Amino acid sequence: MEIIIESLPRLLGGTFITLQITALSVLIGFCLAIPLAVLRVSPKRLFNLPVYAFTFYFRGTPLLVQIFLIYYGSGQFQEFLDSVGLWSLFQSAWFCAVLSLTLNTAAYSTEIFRGGIQGVPAGEIEAARACGMSGLRLYRRIIIPRAIRIAWPAYTNEVIFLLQASSLVSIITVMDLTGVAREIAARSFAFYEIYIFAAVIYIIVVYGVLWVFKRIEKRMNTYLQTELP
Amino acid sequence: MPLIDLQGYGPLLLQGAKLTIYVGTCSMVLAIVLGLIGVLGQLSKSPVVRFLVNTYTTVVRGIPELVLILLVYYGVPTLIQDVSAALGSPVYVALDPFISGTATIGFIYGAFSTEVFRGAYLAVPKGQLEAARACGMSSALTFRRITLPQMMRYALPGLGNVWMVLIKATALISVIQLPELMRNADIAARNTRLPFTFFFAASLIYLAITIVSNIVQQWAEKRANRGVRGA
Numbered sequence: 001m002e003i004i005i006e007s008l009p010r011l012l013g014g015t016f017i018t019l020q021i022t023a024l025s026v027l028i029g030f031c032l033a034i035p036l037a038v039l040r041v042s043p044k045r046l047f048n049l050p051v052y053a054f055t056f057y058f059r060g061t062p063l064l065v066q067i068f069l070i071y072y073g074s075g076q077f078q079e080f081l082d083s084v085g086l087w088s089l090f091q092s093a094w095f096c097a098v099l100s101l102t103l104n105t106a107a108y109s110t111e112i113f114r115g116g117i118q119g120v121p122a123g124e125i126e127a128a129r130a131c132g133m134s135g136l137r138l139y140r141r142i143i144i145p146r147a148i149r150i151a152w153p154a155y156t157n158e159v160i161f162l163l164q165a166s167s168l169v170s171i172i173t174v175m176d177l178t179g180v181a182r183e184i185a186a187r188s189f190a191f192y193e194i195y196i197f198a199a200v201i202y203i204i205v206v207y208g209v210l211w212v213f214k215r216i217e218k219r220m221n222t223y224l225q226t227e228l229p
Numbered sequence: 230m231p232l233i234d235l236q237g238y239g240p241l242l243l244q245g246a247k248l249t250i251y252v253g254t255c256s257m258v259l260a261i262v263l264g265l266i267g268v269l270g271q272l273s274k275s276p277v278v279r280f281l282v283n284t285y286t287t288v289v290r291g292i293p294e295l296v297l298i299l300l301v302y303y304g305v306p307t308l309i310q311d312v313s314a315a316l317g318s319p320v321y322v323a324l325d326p327f328i329s330g331t332a333t334i335g336f337i338y339g340a341f342s343t344e345v346f347r348g349a350y351l352a353v354p355k356g357q358l359e360a361a362r363a364c365g366m367s368s369a370l371t372f373r374r375i376t377l378p379q380m381m382r383y384a385l386p387g388l389g390n391v392w393m394v395l396i397k398a399t400a401l402i403s404v405i406q407l408p409e410l411m412r413n414a415d416i417a418a419r420n421t422r423l424p425f426t427f428f429f430a431a432s433l434i435y436l437a438i439t440i441v442s443n444i445v446q447q448w449a450e451k452r453a454n455r456g457v458r459g460a
Contacts, residue, residue, distance in 0.1 A: 055435075062400035072424035166293075178299075189307065192300065
């Protein structure tokens, strides 16, 4: 018990890193996924095929491989990366962690939002067209907002998965919650105490994030609710 | 061509891939068994059993796989040592990476397949159960003859998804040094100093496993639904 109280500040620091890396990846991933999803549903092969290849690769391989490919694999291209001035970025485990988590969640989210876009009722699109909207405006005003609402429950799951998957960054030495727990456990041999405590923190954070996303969902769909009795 | 030449480490990767599939299959069997036990527990009349199953699925789905793998592999032996020492007769145990890895992955995905089976159970029309009862079948017989076969059909797509996630999660067992695909790719990458080559090769093997699983899943779903009109 003492060991937990002693290491509490460090574990909370690790929790902050976990949240920071997850939040950054989710935000950037979201911004990538929406345009990618639009390209993915495009009837033009030139647009949808590269996006499909991207999502297929990142959804079909383990995240751990992706992290290793970016962090260790980049070393094989050191000269090239050095010549374009990006090598220092790839030397940072934190940068590689965020990059791989971002690409991973972008791939999963693209497919989730593709489902959302395809789930938009045809009547709403027809109505928008009848009002004279087309192209980007139709997407911006009608399809995307509706698609996000439809896809939100699935997207919530993806965010939870990413939050948990972010524990993998501890393998490439990032000191997130798992990283800190592993270090303390290895030094103190208090394996189960520390890991159980880390697990409890994860559960709290996971259900906290879940609660926030449910609130957002409710907020987005307020217009659907009938007058409360 | 640096991307294709595996420097003689090809067989090691294939060996690892075999172990990955083996670990994945064992974990999946365990997950299905736990899922069935879980869903029976959720349907149980006893509130204690229902509470236990719900706690299991809620807690397990809230913890990262990696943390659970580390907890089981490093934590359980020390816990046993501490408890046995407190009882006066210290026992020293070390877990095998294969057993603890498979057990942990199976335990985690058992929670996910519990949810899959629950959905499948609810999808079986109630009239079928009433008809079985009317024919004089006991509840155990009804479950075995009527519910289970139909549940499996509804559960197939969900179980397929669980398998896809599970087989990728087995890569995490490399952290506790089980020589599966990821671990062997790591060894090859270190020895040859060609990390990109080997991790990319490993990723292609995982991709191949995914593609084959997809084909098998489609075939299985088609076969399971062959008695359904319009499917």
